[in-house]
Amino acid sequence: MKKIAVLTSGGDAPGMNAAVRAVVRAALYYNYEIYGVKRGFEGLIKGDLEQLNASSVGDIIHKGGTFLKTARSKTFMTPEGRKQAIDQLHALNISAVIVIGGDGSFRGAEALSREGIQTIGIPATIDNDLGYTDFTIGFDTAVNTVLRAVTNIRDTSSSHEKTTIIEVMGRNCGDLALYAGAAGGAESIIVPEKPFTVQEIADKIRKGRTRGKLHHILMLAEGAGSATEIQQKLEAETGEKSRITVLGFIQRGGDPTAADRLLASRMGLKAVEACRDGADSAVIGIDKNDLTVTNIDEALKRGKKDDGELTRLTTILST
Incomplete structure (x- = not known):
């Protein structure tokens, strides 16, 4: 009987549990033994695995x-660490x-593959920064979390007639700021993919004041610049002191949306079926609502495409 292990690694994302559930139930459907690895690659090194069932x-x-917990492992990136992980898998005939x-998790999966272990990756990150797939698990939930915060902040920003800079996560990808x-x-929306000047933002603030707008919401992707530096430059340009709100890890938490639950469930099943069909060193993605299976190395080389249409939309509607 084929034995499969499943683990969650890196930053947590809403929908990871739904993906694990789908992997476990799909594996059982195809008569495989399925093991859960606690705390990612670090747990794999330590042999922290348990057999799972439908319940x-x-x-x-x-x-x-993620009920499996997650962690980052520097040890796994060493030959000695990977050998320990491989030994644990061999001991259970996984x-x-x-x-x-x-x-980062996919690079770990690729390393396992080079050691002779069949590996399949499922994309789960709120950053949506993987170029080979339209969406990653957790992104839609994070967008909605940010959206709720924006709605609340707008009330206060309007009451105090202030500009508010809202910094969101995303590393070097601006999707979270752009969509939310x-x-x-x-x-105003500032993302790493699109150059900006403080002068442009200041002009937009002044234009809004002229037509009676009481507030100005500025969405800032964390990889696009310093919120404090932008705040200081805006004050110098407009004479108004803005406020900064950093949403932080609140963006990673919360119950996943229906969209993320469905995406995670579809990808979990697809991963098991790809494994059954002999795919190796591959990752699951979605392209125009169709699931895809792509080589990990190829997937990691694909750059993230700029959503020009959405950028154009926000530029026109926010004038």
């Missing part, structure tokens, strides 16, 4: 975070591992 993943589809996480900003009606 193990009951009532978790709606929960944020021949395949499904890795749920982002680009567009949906939340932000007046």
Whole structure:
């Protein structure tokens, strides 16, 4: 009987539990033994694995975070660490591992593959920064979390007639700021993919004041610049002191949206079926609502495409 292990690695993302659930139930459907690895690659090194059944993943589809826990492992990136992990898999006769996480997790999966272990990756990160797939698990939930915050902040910003800089996560990808900003009606959106000047933002603030606008919401992706530096430059340009709100880890938590639960469930099943069909060193993605199976190395080389249409939309509607 084929034995498969599943782990979650790197930063947590809403929908990881739904993905694990799908992997476990799909594996059992195809008569595989399925093992859960606690705390990612670090748990694999330490042999922290347990066999799972259908009940193990009951009532978790709606929960944020990951019941398997997650961690980052520097040890796994060493030959000695990988050997320990491989030894643990061999001891249980596990021949395949499904890795749920982002680009760093996929590099770990690729390393396992080079050691002769069949590996399949499922993209789960709120950053949505993987170029080979339209969306990653957790992104939609994070956008909605940011959107709720924007709605609340706008009330206070309007009452005090202030400009508010809202810094969101995303590393070097601006999707979280762009999507939440567009949906939340932000007046300015700053992302790493698009150059900006403080002068442009200051002109937009002044234009808004002229037509009676009481507030200005500025969405800032964390990889696009310093919120404090932008705040200081805006004050110098406009004479008004803005406020900064950094949303932080609140963006990673919360119950996953229906979209993320469905995406995670579809990808979990696809990962098991790809494993059954002999795919190796591959990752699951979605392209125009169709699931895809792509080589990890090829997937990691694909750059993230700039959503020009959404950028154009926000530029026009926020004037």
